[in-house]
Amino acid sequence: MPEYQEILYEKKRGGALITLNRPDAMNAISRSMIKELHLALDEVEQDNEIRAVVLTGAGRAFSAGMDQGNRAGRRRDIHWPYGIVHGQTAAEVIDSWRIDPRNFRRMWEFGKPIIGAINGWAMGAGSWLSLYTHIMLASENAVFAQPEVRHGSNTSFMWTLLGGYKNALRYGLTGDHIDAHEALRIGLVVKVVPADRLLDECFDIVERIAKVPPETVKINLQVATLGLDMMGLRDALTYDKQMSAPAHVMLREELRKPLDDARANKGIREYLQMRDGPFQPEPFGPRAKKKPE
Amino acid sequence: MPDYKTILYQKQRSGVLITLNRPKELNALNEQLMSELDQALAEAENDPEIRGVILTGANGAFSVGEDISEDNEPPTAWPYGVPEGTSLNQVYNRFRDADRKDILQRQLNRWLYPKPIVAAVSGWCLGAGASLALTCHITIAADDAVFGQPQVRHAANTDFIWVALAGFKNALRYSLTGDHVDAKEALRIGLINQVVPKADLLETCFKYVERIAHVPPETVKINLHISTQGLEMMGLRKAWALNAELAAMARLSKREEFNKRLEEARRQGGLEAFLRERDAPFQPEPFGPKAKKP
Numbered sequence: 187m188p189e190y191q192e193i194l195y196e197k198k199r200g201g202a203l204i205t206l207n208r209p210d211a212m213n214a215i216s217r218s219m220i221k222e223l224h225l226a227l228d229e230v231e232q233d234n235e236i237r238a239v240v241l242t243g244a245g246r247a248f249s250a251g252m253d254q255g256n257r258a259g260r261r262r263d264i265h266w267p268y269g270i271v272h273g274q275t276a277a278e279v280i281d282s283w284r285i286d287p288r289n290f291r292r293m294w295e296f297g298k299p300i301i302g303a304i305n306g307w308a309m310g311a312g313s314w315l316s317l318y319t320h321i322m323l324a325s326e327n328a329v330f331a332q333p334e335v336r337h338g339s340n341t342s343f344m345w346t347l348l349g350g351y352k353n354a355l356r357y358g359l360t361g362d363h364i365d366a367h368e369a370l371r372i373g374l375v376v377k378v379v380p381a382d383r384l385l386d387e388c389f390d391i392v393e394r395i396a397k398v399p400p401e402t403v404k405i406n407l408q409v410a411t412l413g414l415d416m417m418g419l420r421d422a423l424t425y426d427k428q429m430s431a432p433a434h435v436m437l438r439e440e441l442r443k444p445l446d447d448a449r450a451n452k453g454i455r456e457y458l459q460m461r462d463g464p465f466q467p468e469p470f471g472p473r474a475k476k477k478p479e
Numbered sequence: 480m481p482d483y484k485t486i487l488y489q490k491q492r493s494g495v496l497i498t499l500n501r502p503k504e505l506n507a508l509n510e511q512l513m514s515e516l517d518q519a520l521a522e523a524e525n526d527p528e529i530r531g532v533i534l535t536g537a538n539g540a541f542s543v544g545e546d547i548s549e550d551n552e553p554p555t556a557w558p559y560g561v562p563e564g565t566s567l568n569q570v571y572n573r574f575r576d577a578d579r580k581d582i583l584q585r586q587l588n589r590w591l592y593p594k595p596i597v598a599a600v601s602g603w604c605l606g607a608g609a610s611l612a613l614t615c616h617i618t619i620a621a622d623d624a625v626f627g628q629p630q631v632r633h634a635a636n637t638d639f640i641w642v643a644l645a646g647f648k649n650a651l652r653y654s655l656t657g658d659h660v661d662a663k664e665a666l667r668i669g670l671i672n673q674v675v676p677k678a679d680l681l682e683t684c685f686k687y688v689e690r691i692a693h694v695p696p697e698t699v700k701i702n703l704h705i706s707t708q709g710l711e712m713m714g715l716r717k718a719w720a721l722n723a724e725l726a727a728m729a730r731l732s733k734r735e736e737f738n739k740r741l742e743e744a745r746r747q748g749g750l751e752a753f754l755r756e757r758d759a760p761f762q763p764e765p766f767g768p769k770a771k772k773p
Contacts, residue, residue, distance in 0.1 A: 268559045269566040276560040276567050277634075277732035284728070421717055428724050432575060436568040 188229070192219040194244070195226050201238045201392035202230050203385070209245030214253035215311055220288055230298060237396040237403070239296075240388045241319055242303035243312075246327075251310025251334060254454075264446060269437040276435070283431040290318040291423060294411055297404045299395055303388045304328040304366075305381065310339070317344040320407065322374060323388055324366040325381040329471040330374060333361040336461050337445055340433030343426045347419060348374050363471035481522065485512040487537070488519050494531040494688035495523050496681070502538035507546035508607050513585065520592060530696065531688035532592075534615055535599040535681065536608075539623075544606025544630060550745040560733035567731075574727035581607075582638075582723040587716065589614055590707050593700045595691055599684045600662075601677055606630040610638040613670055616703060619684050620662040621677040625767040626670060629657040632757050633741050636729035639718040643710065644670050661766035 194205040204226050206213035213219075230236050243249055263272045270279055288311070293300055302319030306327055313330045316322060332341055341358035349357070353372040357364055366378040379387050395403055449457035468474050487498040497519050499506035506512075523529045536542050553562045561570050589596060589611075598615035604626050612618055612626075628637055637654035645653075645668040653660055662674040675683045691699055744753035764770050 265559070267564055267566045268556060268561050269568050270559045270561070273558060275558045275732075275734060276570075277734055279567070280728050280732060421714075425717075425721060425724075428721060428728075431728060432571055432724070436571050437566065438568050439566060 188222070188225045190222050190226070192216065193222045193226060195229065197233075197236065199389040199393055200235070200396035201240055201389060202226070202233075202236045203240045203242065203389075206241075206243040206249055209243075209247075211253065212247035212250035212307060213243040213245070213312070214250050215288075215315065216253040217287060219253075224289070224292070227292065227296065231296075234400075236298065237400065238299040238301060238392040240301045240303050240385065240392060241315075242305055242385065242388075245306070247307035247309075247312070248302075248304045248316060248328070249309070249312025250307055251312045264437070264442070266439045266443060269435070269439065269442070279435050280431050283434045284428060286427050290315060293318040294320075295408075295415070296320075297407070298400075299392075299403065299407060301388045301391060302375075303384050304330075304375065305384055310334045314342045314344060317342065317348055317374065320411070321376055321391065323377045323379060323384060323391075324369055324375040325384045326366055326378060327381055327472075328366040328369065328375075328378075329363050330357075330369050331361060331363040331468075331471075332358060333363075333458075333462060333465075335359070335361040336465065338434065338437050338442060340426070340430045343419075343422045347414070347422075348372075360465070362465065363468040363473060365470035365474075368470050481515070481518050483515050483519065485509075486515045486519055488522070490526075490529065492685045492689060493528070493692040494533055494685065495519075495526075495529050496533045496535065497523075499534070499536040499542050504543075504546060504548070505538065505540040505603060506536040506542040506608070507548070508542055508544065508611070509546040509549055513581070517585065517588070520589065520596075524593065527696075529594065530692040530699070531594055532596045533599055533681070533684045533688060534596055534611070535684075536601070540602035541598070541600040541604040541612055541624070542608025543603050544608045545635075547630075547741070548745060548750055550742075554746065555733065555738070555742055557735045557739065560731070560735070560738070571727060571731055574730050575724070578723045578726040578730075582719055582726060586610070586614055586640075586719065587711075590715075591704070591711070592616075593703065594696075595688075595699065595703060597684045597687055599680050600624045600626075600671070601680055606635070610640055613638075613640045613644060616707070617687060618671040619673050619675060619680065619687075620665060620671045621680045622662050622674055623677055624662040624665070624671075624674075625659050626661075626665050627657060627659040627764075627767075628654055629659075629754075629758060629761075631655070631657045632761070634730060634733050634738055636722070636726040639715070639722045641670070643715060643718070644668075656761065658761065659764040659767040659769060661770075664766050 192208050194207045196203045208214060230239055265272050270276060299321060300319045302316045302322035304316050304322060304324040308316045308328060308330045310332055313332060335341060345358055346354040349372040366375065369375045370378050445457055445461055448460050466473055485501050487500045489496045499512065501507060501512060523532050553564060556563045561567050595617060596615040598612040598618040600612050600618060601621035602623055604612050604624055606628055609626050609628060631637060631654060641650040641654055649668040665671045666674050740753055744750045762769055
């Protein structure tokens with residue numbers, strides 16, 4: 187059994203509980219965390235006692251998104267007006283954004299159900315990770331959003347698939363927060379439950395699934411997931427992946443530089459305040475009433 | 480009737496002969512020519528006497544492709560690979576818009592055109608010129624025709640039409656290298672319909688148009704669409720949508736060691752010398768007039 191550093195892996199009640207476990211970093215997704223997540227899924231695949239997975243986050247977030255902290259050359263040292271990091275070529279920058287190291291699509295096509303237990307903030311790529319689960323329950327304090335579009339980043343077609351065209355654009359174009367009830371209304375989650383009931387309710391579903399023959403579960407899962415693949419989801423996600431290159435490298439100095447400067451000189455909190463302040467109050471969630479501090 | 484500067488528009492024999500007409504530049508494609516071609520196709524579409532379009536080039540060439548001599552950009556800032564004083568955002572956005580227009584709008588517009596477009600190809604048919612000839616519904620080549628995508632040797636993209644017509648292996652064989660394909664090889668791999676002696680090229684094409692003119696127009700249109708829209712439904716539109724994005728990425732992906740000389744040549748003259756230098760390592764070509772080492 188692998189030694190996990192950034193996730194927790196626990197077998198229980200006919201399933202496996204995988205917990206994203208970097209609570210100090212709001213479970214920001216690092217490359218090593220993705221690796222561990224895939225190792226855990228390998229383990230689930232090989233363990234016949236495990237009939238379904240529950241995926242959740244430790245602390246007050248499901249996941250705050252991709253870890254922005256330790257990736258070389260991403261935000262620092264951008265040379266203006268070019269909008270490219272010192273010493274790099276446009277060719278290299280574009281090329282680096284065309285790969286998909288996350289491979290969340292594997293979760294979509296996974297042979298056992300993955301149930302998302304969304305316990306708090308599910309932002310950016312954290313929201314995408316949640317959308318790739320097969321069944322999703324949210325606690326009352328869950329928030330889904332893609333605030334990264336506000337500084338230059340792409341949305342995921344999974345929002346359009348699950349939330350529908352109008353809703354996906356409403357939130358994908360602004361990065362606005364939505365809470366658990368709005369997520370339920372637009373179809374991202376199947377049920378909203380009190381925070382202290384979240385994991386229990388998810389495992390109740392795991393136990394019910396465990397009463398159905400495994401091969402039947404797998405086939406019925408794939409009637410839905412592979413069916414949507416065939417209907418064009420696979421094509422849309424292929425296109426989506428390529429579009430992340432323009433989305434990330436097309437930076438405007440007037441919008442981006444002040445943010446980068448704030449981040450370099452003052453820190454991440456000021457940076458986020460500058461970026462998100464103009465959008466507050468949010469339409470939903472804990473920032474829905476507060477004025478910018 | 481519009482006053483065309485870079486094409487010729489001649490109605491004859493149930494059809495219209497549209498000639499790409501920048502003879503000194505071997506019919507290199509620029510925005511003016513492409514937009515006049517749009518207008519000419521619209522004119523032909525609305526003229527019930529015209530049953531088919533023949534597209535050819537002046538001065539013994541079909542077209543050598545996109546006109547890369549036109550350069551209004553400031554010099555490139557290296558190593559970034561974007562024009563001095565310009566953000567990647569601006570250039571990328573411009574390329575994306577341009578490629579979506581050229582590939583998704585213009586190319587699909589010709590592909591879905593309700594009257595048959597027959598390309599009459601003689602001589603060089605390179606790069607965007609090859610895309611133009613190959614997306615026509617019927618392509619007839621003179622025995623001196625040469626198809627190729629030498630632009631991939633600096634920083635530019637291929638066109639999915641090569642894969643759609645010639646198949647995966649053949650398309651990659653030629654698009655990864657930019658190697659020349661002569662008329663006979665083009666026929667073998669399915670890029671074109673027929674090879675004819677150069678003197679018979681236009682006559683052959685007009686005979687096709689005249690035969691098509693014996694079939695009811697609505698029937699011709701429906702049968703065209705069974706093929707063109709059928710392939711569109713099978714995924715060609717998706718492939719071209721992705722192609723348009725990748726085209727912008729390809730054109731922006733400039734490396735100093737591959738692209739600096741091109742830019743100097745554009746700026747200071749000596750484009751021919753640049754092209755000789757670029758293509759020399761690839762000679763002899765597998766086919767065509769450059770197949771024997773100079």
